[in-house]
Amino acid sequence: MIRRAAVLWDRxxxxxxxxxxxxxxxxxxxxxxxxxxxxxxxxxxxxxxxxAFFPASERMMYLRFGIVQGTTVFEWPLYxxxxxxxxxxxxxxxxxxxxxxxxxxxxxxxxxxxxxxxIPHTSFGGLTVSAVGLMLLSFVRQPGAEETxxxxxxxxVLIQLFFTFTYFFAFLAKLRWAGPGWFTASNMQFWALVxxxxxxxxxxxxxxSSTLICWAAAIGTLLFEALSPLAVFSSRFRxxxxxxxxxxxxxxxxxxxIAYTSTPLLLLxxxxxxxxxxxxxARSLRRSPVEAGx
Amino acid sequence: MRLADIGxxxxxxxxxxxxxxxxxxxxxxxxxxxxxxxxxxxxFLIINSFAGISQIDNWPFTANTLAxxxxxxxxxxxxxxxxxxDAKGREWALDPLTWSPVFDSILQYWVESRYPSDPRQQxxxxxxxxxxxxxxxxxxxAGRGIGxxxxxxxxxxxxxxxxxxxxxxxxxxxxxxxxxxxxxSVAAMAAGSxxxxxxxxxAWGR
Numbered sequence: 001m002i003r004r005a006a007v008l009w010d011r012x013x014x015x016x017x018x019x020x021x022x023x024x025x026x027x028x029x030x031x032x033x034x035x036x037x038x039x040x041x042x043x044x045x046x047x048x049x050x051x052a053f054f055p056a057s058e059r060m061m062y063l064r065f066g067i068v069q070g071t072t073v074f075e076w077p078l079y080x081x082x083x084x085x086x087x088x089x090x091x092x093x094x095x096x097x098x099x100x101x102x103x104x105x106x107x108x109x110x111x112x113x114x115x116x117x118x119i120p121h122t123s124f125g126g127l128t129v130s131a132v133g134l135m136l137l138s139f140v141r142q143p144g145a146e147e148t149x150x151x152x153x154x155x156x157v158l159i160q161l162f163f164t165f166t167y168f169f170a171f172l173a174k175l176r177w178a179g180p181g182w183f184t185a186s187n188m189q190f191w192a193l194v195x196x197x198x199x200x201x202x203x204x205x206x207x208x209s210s211t212l213i214c215w216a217a218a219i220g221t222l223l224f225e226a227l228s229p230l231a232v233f234s235s236r237f238r239x240x241x242x243x244x245x246x247x248x249x250x251x252x253x254x255x256x257x258i259a260y261t262s263t264p265l266l267l268l269x270x271x272x273x274x275x276x277x278x279x280x281x282a283r284s285l286r287r288s289p290v291e292a293g294x
Numbered sequence: 295m296r297l298a299d300i301g302x303x304x305x306x307x308x309x310x311x312x313x314x315x316x317x318x319x320x321x322x323x324x325x326x327x328x329x330x331x332x333x334x335x336x337x338f339l340i341i342n343s344f345a346g347i348s349q350i351d352n353w354p355f356t357a358n359t360l361a362x363x364x365x366x367x368x369x370x371x372x373x374x375x376x377x378x379x380d381a382k383g384r385e386w387a388l389d390p391l392t393w394s395p396v397f398d399s400i401l402q403y404w405v406e407s408r409y410p411s412d413p414r415q416q417x418x419x420x421x422x423x424x425x426x427x428x429x430x431x432x433x434x435x436a437g438r439g440i441g442x443x444x445x446x447x448x449x450x451x452x453x454x455x456x457x458x459x460x461x462x463x464x465x466x467x468x469x470x471x472x473x474x475x476x477x478x479s480v481a482a483m484a485a486g487s488x489x490x491x492x493x494x495x496x497a498w499g500r
Binding site: 009013014035036038039040041042043045046049050051052053055057060061063064096107110111112113114116117119120121122123124125126128131132135136138139140151154158161162165166167168169170172173174176177178179181182186187189190191193194196197198199200201205208209253256257258259260261 | 441
């Protein structure tokens with residue numbers, strides 16, 4: 001039994017994988033983080049806000065992320081450095097120190113958006129997976145262009161799994177705070193209508209008006225969230241799950257006005273080896289008539 | 295030391311453990327690398343699972359708690375909104391990006407739950423909020439972007455809560471900022487009656 005578990009563990013984490021998946025993971029994480037950072041130009045200015053926003057009672061939480069009021073003069077150069085590091089990673093620089101520093105700076109800056117209220121929703125700010133993922137990649141050897149190594153698989157798989165926790169833990173949260181009754185049509189109807197009261201999402205009332213669609217949304221959410229880790233381990237299920245994820249985010253944007261800026265990270269689940277092979281064969285097909293004619 | 299501080303230290307400790315195990319893995323000799331990776335993966339999964347199962351958020355190892363309540367359609371709820379007031383007393387709904395880098399729902403939450411009791415800090419806060427509201431007003435009046443859209447315009451990543459933008463601003467500065475709580479019946483929203491009962495929570499300025 002233990003022997004079988006060990007074999008399974010090895011197959012999941014240490015099966016050989018091409019360097020392309022590793023490089024694609026690094027690029028996707030850096031690009032997505034850069035998009036968020038470019039969209040949050042005022043982040044360092046928070047440290048210039050009045051002292052009332054930095055109560056002594058919360059000092060430990062601020063210190064946990066290295067946030068100190070009045071340090072704005074240091075924060076701007078650090079924020080500029082973060083941009084530079086992410087651009088270097090996108091450009092293909094593979095230095096582990098650069099990956100680590102970018103991840104650590106993301107850890108520092110990500111909570112700025114919400115820290116004055118505690119950090120209730122920083123996980124939804126879009127930098128969670130990138131911050132952890134870039135640090136995680138910095139801990140391992142960066143593979144060369146054409147390598148295939150068992151050592152390169154586990155960081156890719158662990159980052160994918162970490163991303164699916166977003167949904168799986170959201171499922172656990174619903175069970176913990178509301179119980180199985182969360183996944184019912186009447187609760188879907190409530191969330192659609194209360195959000196209509198908050199910010200008038202375009203399809204909130206349409207969802208609330210149909211018990212059938214509310215049930216479909218409730219059961220769909222249950223299955224999508226509860227089964228999310230399977231997407232890491234089953235390539236067949238992954239295709240279905242990614243398609244469901246796109247629908248899920250489109251649905252909650254239209255009915256609840258909730259956006260998820262980590263959605264581009266679904267690209268982490270694309271089989272880039274297969275895409276590369278497909279592109280190569282498409283290119284050679286296009287080239288062959290010309291070659292035949294010449 | 296307060297319990298909350300101990301909690302923060304424990305969270306910092308879990309992050310430090312992630313870093314230490316990562317560095318240990320990075321410097322492990324070739325022959326021991328797989329074992330170091332196995333220990334790292336196992337600890338990473340344990341730290342994350344603790345957050346998910348206990349629902350104690352430990353960002354970046356997070357519990358992902360959002361929209362977890364169970365409500366009834368016949369209940370009441372509320373939404374809070376900021377308004378700027380011009381010299382003629384007219385109220386203008388403030389754009390949700392006015393307080394960037396903080397989104398307006400976060401500032402509302404701060405006002406409702408963490409507003410300082412010290413009069414000197416209250417005065418400082420009032421001046422700051424009025425100044426910030428007017429900085430946003432001036433940029434919008436000049437046709438420039440504010441907040442998230444400053445650098446990459448419409449391509450910017452939104453905040454997770456998509457609230458309607460309010461780009462209409464007066465030409466003259468605001469003299470006050472007000473925060474209202476609008477209460478509504480959830481069931482009434484289904485019936486098409488979008489009636490809100492408004493209550494002034496706080497006002498800053500004149």
